[in-house]
Amino acid sequence: MTLTGTVVTYPTGAVASRGTVVHVADAGDGRTAVLLDETAFHPVDTAWPDQPADRGTLRTGGADLAVIDAVVGATQGDALLLGPDVPVRTGTEGWTFVVAHLVEAGTAVAVGDTVEVAVDAAYRDALSAGHTACHLASLALDAALAGAWRKEAPADALGAPAFDALAIQESRILPDGSRDVYRIGKSLRRKGFDPEALNDLADLAARVDAQLAEWIAAGGAVRIERDGAALADRRTWVCELPGAEARIPCGGTHVASLTGLAAATVAFTSTPVDGGLELVMTTTAKRA
Ligand SMILES: [Zn+2]
Incomplete structure (x- = not known):
């Protein structure tokens, strides 16, 4: 099987596209995977599933097929692996990466068909706002915790010690928000982080919120830079902030400008673990 990597248009904000079916495969669980040469549909990533798949439909031959899920598929020229079965990070050399639109099995769709992709724009907008707010909150958190480091640590996109990158376990983008889980254990303490900085979480949230308010009020532009149009090409979130330009590798979608956000605020909880x-x-993000 020779497949070409799917061209993706969602990084530019597209919510509709037209493509040709290049492959149809049994995806198990009563689902069929439909691969197109090009799509506006954002799939959930396998190795770092932060932003969920878009919702929407594929229209072909006058019929609207609901997309049940959209996942990353990968092949080295033999079997097509889907979603959790993909054993490598998206972009790994020697593999071809595709967007697999999962629809109900038994639907009449064949290689060569023209398909209109229609993404649920309201849900996408909510995820884009949540994803931009998530990146801003991670940078604001790093800045708020900069004084907690007793040793020199790797720096984040704005030069602060990279607490977010060093401690993150899981990040989930939600409609108009996000949920990030950090682990503060022996290895982070050994790198020089003093957990006492987390004793007053209300104060920490207030400082993060103040930074977020300042950044959002400045209304900087947000864009996605990319090395190419394929799913596997490297993409970078670039955000204009007062006195700095933040750049973070990112495969998701975002608002086009911080003027699209009215506010973003954070709340913290902490739990003792082993x-x-x-x-x-x-x-939590509020759209303008
Ligand atoms: Zn991101």
């Missing part, structure tokens, strides 16, 4: 504590940051 050898340290787990910190959860919940970010």
